[in-house]
Amino acid sequence: xxxxxxxxxxxxxxxxxxYIYNTQxxxxxxxxxxxxxxxxxxxxxxxxxxxFKMRGATNVIMSYRPEERLNGFAxxxxxxxxxxVAKAAAxxxxxxxxxxxxxxxxxxxxxxxxxxxxxxxxEPTEExxxxxxxxxxxxxxxxxxxxxxxxxxxxxxxxxxxxxxEEQPELDFMxxxxxxxxxxAGSALTLGHVSPTTKMILAEPEAVNDTYKSxxxxxLEGVKDPKSIADGLLVSVGELNFAIIKEYVHDIYCVxxxxxxxxxxxxxxxxxxxIEPSSAVAxxxxxxxxxxxxxxxxxxxxxxxNVQLNELPF
Numbered sequence: 001x002x003x004x005x006x007x008x009x010x011x012x013x014x015x016x017x018x019y020i021y022n023t024q025x026x027x028x029x030x031x032x033x034x035x036x037x038x039x040x041x042x043x044x045x046x047x048x049x050x051x052f053k054m055r056g057a058t059n060v061i062m063s064y065r066p067e068e069r070l071n072g073f074a075x076x077x078x079x080x081x082x083x084x085v086a087k088a089a090a091x092x093x094x095x096x097x098x099x100x101x102x103x104x105x106x107x108x109x110x111x112x113x114x115x116x117x118x119x120x121x122x123e124p125t126e127e128x129x130x131x132x133x134x135x136x137x138x139x140x141x142x143x144x145x146x147x148x149x150x151x152x153x154x155x156x157x158x159x160x161x162x163x164x165x166e167e168q169p170e171l172d173f174m175x176x177x178x179x180x181x182x183x184x185a186g187s188a189l190t191l192g193h194v195s196p197t198t199k200m201i202l203a204e205p206e207a208v209n210d211t212y213k214s215x216x217x218x219x220l221e222g223v224k225d226p227k228s229i230a231d232g233l234l235v236s237v238g239e240l241n242f243a244i245i246k247e248y249v250h251d252i253y254c255v256x257x258x259x260x261x262x263x264x265x266x267x268x269x270x271x272x273x274x275i276e277p278s279s280a281v282a283x284x285x286x287x288x289x290x291x292x293x294x295x296x297x298x299x300x301x302x303x304x305x306n307v308q309l310n311e312l313p314f
Contacts, residue, residue: 001239001240001243002151003151003189003240003243003244004151004152004154004155004158004186004189005193006193006194008151008152008155009155009158009159009162009186009189009190009193010162011155012055012059012152012155012156012158012159013159013162015058015059015062015063016055016058016059016062016156016159019048019054019058019062019088019091020047020048020054020055020058020159021046021047021048022163023042023043023044023046023047023160023163024043024046025040025041025042025043025164025167025168026040026041026043026271026273027039027040027041028041028267028270028271030266030270031266031270031271031283031286031287034287034290035286035287035290035293035294035298036290036293036294036295037290037293037294037295037296037297037298038296038297038298039286039293039298039299039300040164040168040171040297040298040299040300041271041299041300041301041302042160042163042164042299042300042301042302043273043302044160044301044302044303044304045273045274045275045276045279045302045303045304045305046305047304048087049080049083049084049086049087049111049115049306050080050083050111050304050305050306051080051083051084051232051303051304051305051306052080052157052160052183052301052303052304053080053081053083053084053147053157053182053304054083054084054087054088055084055156055157055159055160056081056084056148056150056152056153056154056155056156056157056182056186057075057081057084057085057087057088057145057153057156058084058088058091058156059152059153059155059156059159060073060088060145060150060152060153060156061073061085061088061089061091061092061145062088062091062092063152064143066092066093068143069092069093069094069143070094071094071095071140071141071142071143072089072094072095072096072097072140072142072143073085073088073089073094073095073096073097073142073143073144073145074096074097074098074099074133074136074137074140074142074143074144074145075096075097075098075099075133075144075145075146075147076098076099076100076101076122076129076130076132076133076147077098077099077100077147078100078101078103078104078105078108078231078232078234078235079100079104079105079108079109079111079112079231079232079306080108080232080303080304080306081145081147081148082098082100082104082108082112082117082119083108083111083112083115083306085098085117085145086098086111086112086115086116086117087115089115089117090115090116090117095116095117095118095140095142096112096115096116096117096118096142097117097118097120097136097137097140097142098112098117098118098119098120099119099120099121099122099129099132099133099136100112100119100120100121100122101121101122101123101124101125101128101129102121102122102123102124103124103231104124104231105231105306105307105308105311106308107306107307107308107309108306109121111306120132120136126235126236146238147180147182147235148179148180148181148182148185148235148237148238148241149180149238149239149240149241150182150240151240153182154182154185154186154189154240154241154244155186156182156186157182157183157185157186157187158185158186158187158189158190159186160183160186160187160301161174161176161186161187161190161191161301162190162194164299164301165190165191165194165195165198165299168297168299169195170297171195171198171297171298171299172197172198172199172293172296172297172298173198173199173200173201173250173292173293173296173297173298173299174187174191174198174199174200174201174298174299174300174301175201175202175203175282175285175286175298175299175300175301176200176202176203176282176300176301176303177202177203177204177230177232177233177278177279177281177282177303178202178203178204178211178233178237178245178252179208179230179232179233179234179235179237179278180235180236180237180238180241181211181237181238181241181242181244181245182238182241183301183303184200184202184211184237184241184245184249185238185240185241185242185244185245185248187200187301188200188244188245188247188248188249189244189248191248192247192248198299199250199251200248200249200250201249201250201251201252201253201285202215202245202249202251202252202253203252203253203254203255203281203282203284203285203286204233204252204253204254204255204281205228205229205230205233205254205255205256205257205260205281206254206255206256206257207223207226207227207228207257208223208226208227208228208230208233208234209223209254210222210223210226210236210237211237211242211245211252212252212254214237214242215245215246215249215252218246220236220237220239220242222236223236228257228260228277229257229260229261229277229313230260230276230277230278230280230281231276231277231278232276232277232278232303232304233278233281253285253288253289254285255281255284255285255288256284259284259287259288260277260280260281260284261277261280261313261314262284262287263280263281263283263284263286263287264276264277264279264280264283264313264314265314266283266287267279267280267283267302273302273305274305274307275302275304275305275307276303276304276305276306276307277307277313278303278304279302279303279304279305282300282301282302282303283300286298286300
């Protein structure tokens, strides 16, 4: 398995630049005080579709020539990647076909439809999602855009860390949550290429700790029946993603459901920004292990802000 190179990441950035935002970096004096260090937040909740996923999906879709895109694109996703494929396909002027599990937040389903995509609902298992997506592709001839197990996805997601480190080159640590591993692997690769002294930390819910277990054992391990408030992280890490994580990640921290909720509330209350539970996983890891980050400069990628507002956990 070949990892994306630095030139792949740079090419991805050039390719997607006019379709995405270079999102702002924010700070919070309250969180700095809690941690005893400097913390910088790269706000991908302000990205188009409200999540970093816009980067990877756009990189894949725009890497095809116009005549290759005619049958559209298909994927399966619980939400943010679904919205990203729908929006990127719309930007490319073609149809998107999205398979979503029945437990996907309604706000994300509505957003996907709002971008003009055709939505198919399936049972909330990875097997059901993959099977339903396969049938859609057979019916439509659409090209599949995998949520994370794709070097082009990883290169696209890596552009968030690239922007971050260009603006804050002195970071001691960078933290992202990990689900399928597109952002985690892309960010770790970026640091490995351009800022090897910055340590990459991943954060994961205790209830969906497949990457943590795999990282400690050195081989891929799954989680049966994953359940977490962090709906964007309910997938197992991809094979290519894990190979990169094994090589470039410094450590992985796990956090409880209550710690995720508390971190989410803290950011809403103190920073006055909307973040989703998956984003709060990284903040929870920062606070839980604040002694590691005391006196240091830490960057956190806030991954998204798509929340079902009538089902807030606080």
